[in-house]
Amino acid sequence: MFSFWCLNLTYLVSGSWALNMASNNRTDLNLLGLEIRRPVVDLCLRRKAFRGLHNVHFLSVNANVDLTEILSSLQNLAVPIDTVTIQFPDPHFKSRHKKRRVVNEGLVSCIAKFTSQIGSKVFLQSDIEELQCDMVEHFEKSGYFDSAEGYDSSKLGQNLNPFGQQTEREIATYAKGLPVFRMLYKRNMKPYLDK
Numbered sequence: 001m002f003s004f005w006c007l008n009l010t011y012l013v014s015g016s017w018a019l020n021m022a023s024n025n026r027t028d029l030n031l032l033g034l035e036i037r038r039p040v041v042d043l044c045l046r047r048k049a050f051r052g053l054h055n056v057h058f059l060s061v062n063a064n065v066d067l068t069e070i071l072s073s074l075q076n077l078a079v080p081i082d083t084v085t086i087q088f089p090d091p092h093f094k095s096r097h098k099k100r101r102v103v104n105e106g107l108v109s110c111i112a113k114f115t116s117q118i119g120s121k122v123f124l125q126s127d128i129e130e131l132q133c134d135m136v137e138h139f140e141k142s143g144y145f146d147s148a149e150g151y152d153s154s155k156l157g158q159n160l161n162p163f164g165q166q167t168e169r170e171i172a173t174y175a176k177g178l179p180v181f182r183m184l185y186k187r188n189m190k191p192y193l194d195k
């Protein structure tokens with residue numbers, strides 16, 4: 001039943017990407033959207049109920065604080081994570097706020113730990129090139145993730161969205177005629193080493 005679990009970090013504006021993904025008659029697909037702002041999550045839950053969807057859920061959490069507990073609970077329930085998406089994550093894009101960015105060494109290490117042996121995919125996209133490069137650098141430096149087939153980290157502006165479903169920020173970025181930078185990784189077989 002849980003053959004495709006997609007964990008959607010820092011997802012939400014009003015949940016459209018996850019709701020649309022879950023709506024497409026994908027009974028094999030289960031999505032979990034994580035968002036720090038409670039009112040946004042409440043809106044997403046109302047939209048989910050309105051659409052009568054049972055394969056998507058939203059949690060109000062801080063991905064940088066709560067991810068280990070969430071992934072550990074899923075692991076205890078024997079739920080494999082097929083895909084993690086981190087899409088337009090960050091309000092803290094300026095260099096002076098670098099330490100407060102969502103994608104940092106700890107977050108990448110946590111994802112690597114709970115996707116070990118599964119071959120999970122990680123999809124990253126942003127409209128801010130410097131931020132996307134920073135996310136890419138963290139995933140590559142970890143040594144736990146390889147470029148997925150057809151994706152090239154030296155051509156971030158040319159890589160495609162693999163889902164055929166755009167997020168709200170993605171739609172807004174294209175509406176302004178601006179580019180989107182993307183990368184897709186696959187967890188390799190390197191065993192996770194606790195630091």
Ligand SMILES: C[S@@+](CC[C@H](N)C(=O)[O-])C[C@H]1O[C@@H](n2cnc3c(N)ncnc32)[C@H](O)[C@@H]1O
Nearest residue numbers: 010011012035036062063087088089167168169
């Ligand atoms: C620019 S919006 C992008 C929303 C959506 N992914 C899209 O592409 O349309 C970034 C979202 O990430 C959320 N966010 C920022 N830091 C977070 C964190 N540490 N944990 C969970 N959500 C976070 C913000 O509240 C905001 O809703």
